[in-house]
Amino acid sequence: MSEEIAAPQPAAPAKRVQGGVATADVVLSAHAGRNAELFPRILALHVPPGAIIADVTYGQGVFWQQVPPGRYRLLPSDLATGTDCRALPHADASIDALVLDPPYMEGLLREKAETRGGLGSHVGLRAYYAAGGETPSAPGAGRWHQAVLDLYLAAAAEARRVLRDHGILIVKCQDEVSANRQELTHVQIVTGLAALGFYARDLFVLLRANRPGVARLKRQVHARKNHSYFLVFQKVPDGQEVARYRTRVLVPGAAPAGDPADRSG
Numbered sequence: 001m002s003e004e005i006a007a008p009q010p011a012a013p014a015k016r017v018q019g020g021v022a023t024a025d026v027v028l029s030a031h032a033g034r035n036a037e038l039f040p041r042i043l044a045l046h047v048p049p050g051a052i053i054a055d056v057t058y059g060q061g062v063f064w065q066q067v068p069p070g071r072y073r074l075l076p077s078d079l080a081t082g083t084d085c086r087a088l089p090h091a092d093a094s095i096d097a098l099v100l101d102p103p104y105m106e107g108l109l110r111e112k113a114e115t116r117g118g119l120g121s122h123v124g125l126r127a128y129y130a131a132g133g134e135t136p137s138a139p140g141a142g143r144w145h146q147a148v149l150d151l152y153l154a155a156a157a158e159a160r161r162v163l164r165d166h167g168i169l170i171v172k173c174q175d176e177v178s179a180n181r182q183e184l185t186h187v188q189i190v191t192g193l194a195a196l197g198f199y200a201r202d203l204f205v206l207l208r209a210n211r212p213g214v215a216r217l218k219r220q221v222h223a224r225k226n227h228s229y230f231l232v233f234q235k236v237p238d239g240q241e242v243a244r245y246r247t248r249v250l251v252p253g254a255a256p257a258g259d260p261a262d263r264s265g
């Protein structure tokens with residue numbers, strides 16, 4: 001009686017196990033609603049708990065209304081309380097994240113109160129966006145829309161000084177039509193900040209829930225804006241190229257968000 005000897009079988013290849021959990025509960029790039037709803041989600045994704053965050057245009061603190069108290073170490077300041085975001089009292093490389101939300105409409109930055117935007121029915125706008133006062137322009141600064149950009153860029157340069165390497169800069173902005181020109185402020189900021197050494201890590205669109213009112217309209221020329229942006233930048237260390245920069249490091253600590261193998265987002 002012959003005995004059959006089973007030939008050794010090759011070992012089955014190890015099954016690849018996918019990391020992570022299947023979920024639809026992810027932070028999305030567009031949100032219909034209010035600043036106070038979206039802002040905490042942006043922080044949750046890009047700023048680790050315990051981080052030192054300077055909000056340098058704190059205003060009425062609307063952004064922070066739904067942020068759990070004590071999650072971050074918040075340093076609020078504003079021109080209205082005596083601190084210009086272009087000359088901060090913080091030491092070099094001492095801040096983990098910085099929030100910048102200056103007036104985004106050139107009309108609110110005009111030096112003369114009589115011609116400054118936000119009069120009449122827009123008086124609430126003036127109070128909210130420009131603290132009811134004027135933002136002194138730097139020597140040689142531009143006018144009209146250029147004044148808006150100058151403020152963002154000068155504040156970003158100061159942010160770069162106070163942020164640690166890999167620190168996060170969250171910029172709120174809105175595009176505007178100024179002097180009959182379409183000004184894509186968010187594009188101008190991304191370009192300008194790349195030149196200052198910031199990598200554009202993320203972009204969020206905030207859609208107004210209600211329709212903007214129109215007082216008088218002869219002929220519509222441009223789409224009326226009902227969206228704004230939160231741009232999330234990261235400070236690229238000196239000596240590294242913005243165009244080649246990639247990191248999962250977030251400060252404080254080096255805890256990368258998410259699974260290193262995940263290339264989905």
Ligand SMILES: C[S@@+](CC[C@H](N)C(=O)[O-])C[C@H]1O[C@@H](n2cnc3c(N)ncnc32)[C@H](O)[C@@H]1O
Nearest residue numbers: 057059060061062063079084085101129131135
């Ligand atoms: C849109 S509001 C900020 C609203 C704020 N994010 C909130 O959640 O309430 C703009 C703020 O920028 C402030 N501001 C204007 N120019 C400034 C400057 N050069 N430095 C610091 N703050 C400035 C105004 O006083 C105003 O409070």
